[in-house]
Amino acid sequence: MGRRFVWLxxxxxxxxxxxxxxxxxxxxxxxxxxxxxxxxDTVITGAIVRDSSYRxxxxxxxxxxxxxxRQADTIxxxxxxxxxxxxxxxxxxxxxxxxxxxxxxxxFRVRFTVERMTDVDGLELALYRxxxxxxxxxxxxxxxxxxxxxxxxxxxxxxxxxxxxxxxADTVAVMVLPAAFPTFAADTGVVAIGVAVRGAADAFMxxxxxxxxxxxxxxxxxxxxxxxxxxxxxRSDARQPLFDTFLFPxxxxxxxxxxxxxxxxxxxxxxxxxxxxxIVDSSEMxxxxxxxxxxxxxxxxxxxxxxxxxxxxxxxxxxxxxxxGSTIEGLVLGTTEVVAGTMDTIRIDVTHIMRPWxxxxxxxxxxxxRVVPEGAGLGEVRVGSTREGSGPALHLTxxxxxxxxx
Amino acid sequence: xxxxxVLAVALSVPxxxxxxxxxxxxxxxxxxxxxxxxxxxxxxxxxAAFDAASAVNPAAVxxxxxxxxxxxxxxxxxxxxxxxxxxxxxxxxRFPFAYVGSRIGRTPLSLAVGYAPYLDRTFxxxxxxxxxxxxxxxxxxxxxxxxxxxxxLRGALGLRLGSRLQIGGAVHIISGSTRMEINRRFSDSxxxxxQDSSQATFTAAGFSAGAxxxxxxxxxxxxxxxxxxDIEETVDSVPVADVDLPVTLTGGILLAPHPALRWSATxxxxxxxxxxxxxxxxxxxxxxxxxxxxxGLEFGGSDAGASRFPLRVGVRYAQLPFSPTDDRxxxxxxxxxxxxxxxxxxxxxxxxxxxxxxxxxGARERVWQISVGLxxxx
Numbered sequence: 001m002g003r004r005f006v007w008l009x010x011x012x013x014x015x016x017x018x019x020x021x022x023x024x025x026x027x028x029x030x031x032x033x034x035x036x037x038x039x040x041d042t043v044i045t046g047a048i049v050r051d052s053s054y055r056x057x058x059x060x061x062x063x064x065x066x067x068x069x070r071q072a073d074t075i076x077x078x079x080x081x082x083x084x085x086x087x088x089x090x091x092x093x094x095x096x097x098x099x100x101x102x103x104x105x106x107x108f109r110v111r112f113t114v115e116r117m118t119d120v121d122g123l124e125l126a127l128y129r130x131x132x133x134x135x136x137x138x139x140x141x142x143x144x145x146x147x148x149x150x151x152x153x154x155x156x157x158x159x160x161x162x163x164x165x166x167x168x169a170d171t172v173a174v175m176v177l178p179a180a181f182p183t184f185a186a187d188t189g190v191v192a193i194g195v196a197v198r199g200a201a202d203a204f205m206x207x208x209x210x211x212x213x214x215x216x217x218x219x220x221x222x223x224x225x226x227x228x229x230x231x232x233x234x235r236s237d238a239r240q241p242l243f244d245t246f247l248f249p250x251x252x253x254x255x256x257x258x259x260x261x262x263x264x265x266x267x268x269x270x271x272x273x274x275x276x277x278x279i280v281d282s283s284e285m286x287x288x289x290x291x292x293x294x295x296x297x298x299x300x301x302x303x304x305x306x307x308x309x310x311x312x313x314x315x316x317x318x319x320x321x322x323x324x325g326s327t328i329e330g331l332v333l334g335t336t337e338v339v340a341g342t343m344d345t346i347r348i349d350v351t352h353i354m355r356p357w358x359x360x361x362x363x364x365x366x367x368x369x370r371v372v373p374e375g376a377g378l379g380e381v382r383v384g385s386t387r388e389g390s391g392p393a394l395h396l397t398x399x400x401x402x403x404x405x406x
Numbered sequence: 407x408x409x410x411x412v413l414a415v416a417l418s419v420p421x422x423x424x425x426x427x428x429x430x431x432x433x434x435x436x437x438x439x440x441x442x443x444x445x446x447x448x449x450x451x452x453x454a455a456f457d458a459a460s461a462v463n464p465a466a467v468x469x470x471x472x473x474x475x476x477x478x479x480x481x482x483x484x485x486x487x488x489x490x491x492x493x494x495x496x497x498x499x500r501f502p503f504a505y506v507g508s509r510i511g512r513t514p515l516s517l518a519v520g521y522a523p524y525l526d527r528t529f530x531x532x533x534x535x536x537x538x539x540x541x542x543x544x545x546x547x548x549x550x551x552x553x554x555x556x557x558x559l560r561g562a563l564g565l566r567l568g569s570r571l572q573i574g575g576a577v578h579i580i581s582g583s584t585r586m587e588i589n590r591r592f593s594d595s596x597x598x599x600x601q602d603s604s605q606a607t608f609t610a611a612g613f614s615a616g617a618x619x620x621x622x623x624x625x626x627x628x629x630x631x632x633x634x635x636d637i638e639e640t641v642d643s644v645p646v647a648d649v650d651l652p653v654t655l656t657g658g659i660l661l662a663p664h665p666a667l668r669w670s671a672t673x674x675x676x677x678x679x680x681x682x683x684x685x686x687x688x689x690x691x692x693x694x695x696x697x698x699x700x701x702g703l704e705f706g707g708s709d710a711g712a713s714r715f716p717l718r719v720g721v722r723y724a725q726l727p728f729s730p731t732d733d734r735x736x737x738x739x740x741x742x743x744x745x746x747x748x749x750x751x752x753x754x755x756x757x758x759x760x761x762x763x764x765x766x767x768g769a770r771e772r773v774w775q776i777s778v779g780l781x782x783x784x
Contacts, residue, residue: 022427024486024493026531026550030730030768031432031488033531033550037590037600041539284600286592287539351598397539399590399600 038400039286045393050272051386053260054319058375060264061136061245064212065115065376068125068197068246069204069301076301077248077378079195079207080143082134083218084239086189092226092233103232106221108180110193111173113214114158115206120303123203125156125172128194129180132187140247147194153180155198158205171214191218191239204301206376210241248378251299257387258295261308262371263380269369270321271392273354280365283398285355290367291393292346292383299380300340306379307372308346309335312353316364323368335372340379347395427498427528429486429769430735432552434685434693434728435637435649438676439523441558443503444478444779448743448758449702450720452670455628455658456618458507459781461522461560462656462672463616463630464574468564470507470516476781477504488769498528503779507562514566524558525608525637527584545593554584556608556637572618580610580637580651610637610651628658628672650680652695652727671701678727685728694734696725707745718743718758726764735766743777754781 026032060066066079089099110127129151130143154174178184181191197205208214219238226233246264254260260267271290273280290310300306311334312324336348350367357363371379384390431437440447441461446454454462458469459476480502485494505520530551536543562576583605590600616630634651658672675697682693702720719742726735743758755778762773 020498021496022498022528022530022551022553023532023549024429024496024530025491026432026529026533027488027491027768028531028533028535031429031491031531032533033432033529033552037548037550037588039537039539039590284602285598286600287597349596351596355598395540397597399602401602401604 039397040283040400041395041397043291043393043395044275045391047273047275047394048271048386048391049274051259051269051391052319053258053267053269053385055260055263055267056265057268057370058264058266058373059136059245060247060375061243062211063264063266063375064209064373065206066195066209066244066246067204067206067301067304067377068195069202069248069304069378070197070199071202071302075144075147075196077204077246078140078143078147079244079246080130080134080138080192081195081216081241081244082130082132082192083190084242086184086191086220086237086239088189090222090224090235090237092224092229092235096226100224100226103223103225105178105184106223106234107178108176108191108221109173109219110154110156110176111171111217111219112156112195113171113208113212113216115208120199120201120203121160123158123197123199123205125158125205126152126196126198127154127156127174127176128196129153130192130194132190132192134192135243136245138247140249143194143247147196151194153193193218202302204304209244209376215240216244251378251380254382255296257385259369259383259385259391261369261381261383262306262374263299263378264375266371266374267380268319269383270316270318271367271369272316273365273367273394275365275394275396278400279396279398280354280357282358283400284358285351285396285398287349287397288351288354289395290348290350290369291395292348292369292381293390293392294343294346295382295384295388295390297343298338298340298382300338300378302341304340304377304379305337306340306377307335308338308348308369308381309372310348310350310353310367310369312356313364313366313368316366321364321366321368324363338371338379338381346381350394427482427526428484428764428773429488429529429771430726430728430764430767431526432529432531433730433767434691435681436525436527436555436728438678438696438727439502439526439555439558441503441522441524441560443476443505444743444756444758444777445718445745447760447777448718448720448741448756449670449700449704450722450739450741451698451700452672452702452720452722453658453660453668453704454700455616455630455656455672456626456660456670458518458564459505459779461503461505461520461558461562461576462674463618463628463658464560464562464576464614465564465572465616465618465628465630467507467516467518467562467574467576468514468566468572468618470518470564471509472783473506473508474781474783475506476779478502478777478779480775480777482776483774484771485773486764486769486771516564516566518562518564519560521557521559524556524580524582526555527552527606528555539594539597542594544597547591549587549589551587552584552606554582554606556580556582556610560614562614570620573616575615576613578612578614578632578634580612580634581608583607586641604642606639606641606646608637608639610635612651614654616656624662626660628656628660630654630656632656647684649684652676652678652680666706668704669701670704671699674698676727681727691728691730692732692734693727694725694729696727698722698724700724700739702741715744715746718745726766729767731767733766733768735764735769738763752783754783755779756781
């Protein structure tokens with residue numbers, strides 16, 4: 001009896017423990033459920049409401065790059081930099097407790113980190129001596145006269161191998177004699193430099209600013225009278241900019257009540273979305289694209305391309321709305337490249353922004369459109385607004401969910 | 407006390423654990439389940455109209471004397487061909503049937519409660535297609551899965567009127583749920599994958615009545631009637647469908663020319679075409695009235711005093727109610743089984759092996775199915 005019961009138990013256990021395998025190819029539509037996955041692909045023009053633009057987020061003097069450009073043999077944009085003061089005494093040796101007087105200045109080395117996004121060859125940086133009384137109120141008209149051959153202190157050839165159509169940074173430098181800064185002593189050890197790009201064709205270049213990853217640096221090479229040994233020793237010290245910016249003629253005013261993004265100071269546009277609940281609450285977004293048709297040719301340095309990004313908000317406080325922060329996907333898909341001087345339709349993938357709206361009702365149903373990095377270039381997009389009856393549109397591809405996605 | 411414990415165990419099995427799935431489960435309201443025990447399965451369902459351990463005829467409940475508890479375990483191994491698609495090696499295990507029944511005190515009344523499969527909606531389908539999105543063809547891979555069924559919860563009361571007549575009535579609550587999952591992947595990764603799950607619930611009610619007449623010691627006849635309300639399907643609390651459930655008419659005959667030899671047959675007709683409007687609207691399927699005929703022979707068995715191990719064989723023919731075409735699918739089943747008593751005849755273990763052939767509507771399905779049932783008389 002006991003053995004029989006064991007066998008029976010084993011039989012039951014074998015059946016109960018049998019693993020399941022159900023997944024099988026379907027023969028649709030005959031042997032598939034009716035329309036469980038339906039997909040809708042549509043362009044909606046009236047979904048963006050209460051759009052607004054605001055300017056002043058990042059000033060040129062606070063941007064991570066200084067864009068210099070030339071067009072039609074004239075300087076379109078130029079960088080100006082005033083460096084921290086060099087002291088008149090240094091330690092002759094690291095262990096010295098006392099400072100030793102600088103006997104003489106032997107030379108300077110001026111170094112920049114350059115990002116070039118152009119295929120124009122034969123470019124060079126032209127460095128000019130500027131007055132040191134520059135600050136945030138300095139205008140283009142005030143510094144323009146100093147971008148002259150009489151104040152030219154050096155040129156730095158830019159290797160043609162340095163980048164083509166992608167962002168690549170490299171360092172360029174030039175040694176200059178003390179004569180380049182004849183008022184160095186009178187200016188109490190402060191130097192100011194203006195930088196322009198020169199070449200045979202229209203071109204532009206981005207210099208990393210003091211707010212960027214690789215700050216411009218002026219290194220001074222000096223002779224110091226050593227107090228300890230009574231001999232003169234060679235030393236060097238370096239200074240970063242106390243103030244840097246780039247100056248350019250004001251762009252033409254926008255025509256009409258348009259939306260703006262980019263420029264310097266940077267502008268952003270806030271787009272608020274009003275979609276039917278059947279789409280935003282009861283459907284899974286497969287792909288959503290913001291379609292922007294510029295109302296005029298995009299502004300920017302000749303040949304420049306810049307990045308336009310749509311970002312989600314963590315709260316909608318109007319112009320001061322905090323950005324939610326980009327996901328890795330957002331960096332890839334929420335950004336698109338815009339070519340300056342064109343009126344091509346701009347498409348930005350906003351799927352990763354809109355998709356969470358269904359499951360998180362606390363997220364504002366808004367985008368902020370901006371150029372990245374902000375304030376670092378002349379690139380600016382101008383788009384018709386809803387007030388002009390020509391606002392951006394949304395191209396949505398979505399799947400209505402079974403049961404409304406509850 | 408021990409009986410109550412067994413009852414609790416038997417009824418704790420979830421009602422959604424129901425019958426085997428099929429390529430036909432995706433059609434219409436689903437694949438109708440078979441509310442019969444392992445014994446009746448071995449006889450092709452021939453004895454279903456007389457079997458107290460099946461949920462076909464409530465009059466059969468009157469046969470319960472002492473407390474009876476029973477449950478089934480079924481394993482199915484399946485293959486099918488449908489159009490260009492085919493699959494084999496599919497397998498599934500379910501607890502499709504359980505009951506508890508007993509005479510009420512010293513009265514001629516007996517009561518039984520239990521659950522049985524009603525409509526199976528379990529499937530897990532993958533498919534490929536190409537859709538045009540934004541003017542470009544994009545390949546997609548879909549997976550549509552549904553796991554669950556609606557179960558028939560029955561409370562039946564049987565009455566013995568003398569030694570020749572049993573009558574009975576039952577109320578039925580049809581309830582269940584399926585968890586549906588959809589998944590769509592696009593070949594173009596800029597289109598994000600869609601994943602969604604939802605819960606579909608089914609609710610209906612019904613009643614049944616029947617009678618069994620013992621004409622002689624060698625002949626018994628049975629008949630039953632069942633009617634159910636519409637079954638309402640809600641997905642995530644939103645009503646989405648209302649399907650007319652059929653009226654069922656059943657008749658049976660049981661011949662015992664020798665104590666060790668019994669032949670039985672049961673015939674059922676169901677008015678599934680009532681559901682034509684709703685299943686046609688929701689899935690473009692066609693619904694048919696169905697006939698089902700089962701017959702079986704049983705040799706021996708300890709009750710007959712002939713042998714300890716009865717030999718049961720049966721054959722069954724059934725029409726399936728839903729089809730994607732005008733071709734009504736059919737099902738043939740060949741079955742064999744036996745049983746063994748143990749624990750001083752207080753426990754009965756039964757086993758049935760079935761070979762199921764389903765054809766029609768553009769598909770062809772083959773199933774090996776093993777059912778094991780345990781009956782306890784505590």
